[in-house]
Amino acid sequence: MSDTTTRALSLLNLLQTHRHWPGSELAGRLGVTERTVRRDVERLRELGYRIESSPGSAGGYRLEAGSAVPPLLLTDEEAVAMAIGLRVAASQRLVSGPETTITALAKLEQVLPAPLRRRVNALAEAVQPSGLNAGAPVSSEILGELALASRDHERVRFVYTAASGEVTRRRVEPHALAPADRHWYLLCWDLDKEDWRTFRVDRLADIEHTRVLFEPKPLTPEEIEEFIFVARSWVRQAVEADAVMELPLDEMRALFGQWGQGATAEDERRTRWPVGGGDFRETMYGFTWIPAGVEYTTNLESPAREELREVLERMLRALDAPPPTTRPESARPKEPRD
Incomplete structure (x- = not known):
């Protein structure tokens, strides 16, 4: 790095x-x-930094906010703090979409030296926001x-271990x-199944980038939320059962949409x-x-079968x-007056 570049970066840091x-x-x-100093300030301005200058004995230089985000210089402590904050923000949905924080985190950690990356991992395990349940660890x-x-619409390959142990x-x-x-x-489009699929990230391994780009299929935020909700429902429940219905698989999937995941042809x-469901009432709701x-x-x-039968018979x-x-009108409760 030239002396001029080094000096300009030192000036920016100040x-x-x-x-x-x-x-x-x-x-x-x-x-x-x-x-x-004036020449170096001009070089920084050419790179997109807005630097205000004022003349006179009390004059000097001040970094202003611009219309675009220029490169930032961070100390080791600042980089670690930002990485920890981004992890917390993503897990707590503190911004309008966890991908925003994860992509920012990926960019930051990509350039972190190994010792700083280890510090981030160690601190992240110790920093647990209130109300955040500990789940399976994810790299x-x-x-x-x-x-x-x-973000880049790139196809990937990976190894997935299902809850059943199938790889x-x-x-x-x-x-x-x-x-x-x-x-x-x-949430992704499975090229082999030719359908939407949702995978638990902690069960993913050996990600391979294909460098093949794709045109993303349209999906609304509401549809994404529903797919994730369905995926959450596939964790083991306290009361589980199968319903074998008089309906061909294709017709069933057309009627149930993504809620038909897991259905098989009898x-x-x-x-x-x-x-x-968590109890027989939730299972009844599924029926x-x-x-x-x-x-x-x-x-x-x-005993869920007998509990459900008693509720239905009484109903x-x-x-x-x-x-x-x-x-009678006289016996009805009166509405409160303002």
Whole structure:
């Protein structure tokens, strides 16, 4: 690096640390003349830095905010603090999209020396924001690679280990990264399945960049949220069951959309669909999504089976019984006055 470049960077570092510098003091700190300081200021202006200058004995130089973000010089401590803050912001959804913080984090950590990267990892484990549940550990390098691939619309390959232990090699077009509850999820178009798929990032390994770009398929923020919500529902539930419905798999998927993930063909005319929830009520709610007129059977086990039966029988008795008499006007609660 030339002496001129080194001196200009030193000048920039000084301008970033104080709001105003007298020209004579800058010259003294850099060991040059005030004329050289003026030339170096012009070089920085040509690079996009807005530097205000004022004449006179009380004059000097001040770095202003510009219309574009120029390069920044950070100390080691500042770089570590920014990396930690970006990780927290992404996991807590503190900005309008976790990919923004992850891509910024990837750019920052890409240029961090190994000792600083280790400091970031160590501090990140110790800094846990209030209310953030600890989930499966995820490498920041993997998050960064996936975020940049999503941003750049680049196809990638990776090895994925499903909850069942099955290991597969996937070819995908990454679309979005999102944190949900305790995990990170990657929403992408699976080239082999020719359908949308959502993967837990902590189960990804051996990411390979293909350098093949793709035209992203249209997907609204609401659709992304629903895909992630569906993926969250696939974690093991307290009450799980299968519903085998009298509906061919293709028709079932057309009706259920992304909620049809996990469904399999029982035979040519029947489809097996896994349903689950925190208790029998949530499982019952899943059954209500089966279209009207479609018969089905279920392997819901005890005691949830008996609990659901009791609730349904009582509900049927209530529907078959005569409706309660209408409450007289005088007995109705009066609305509060303003």
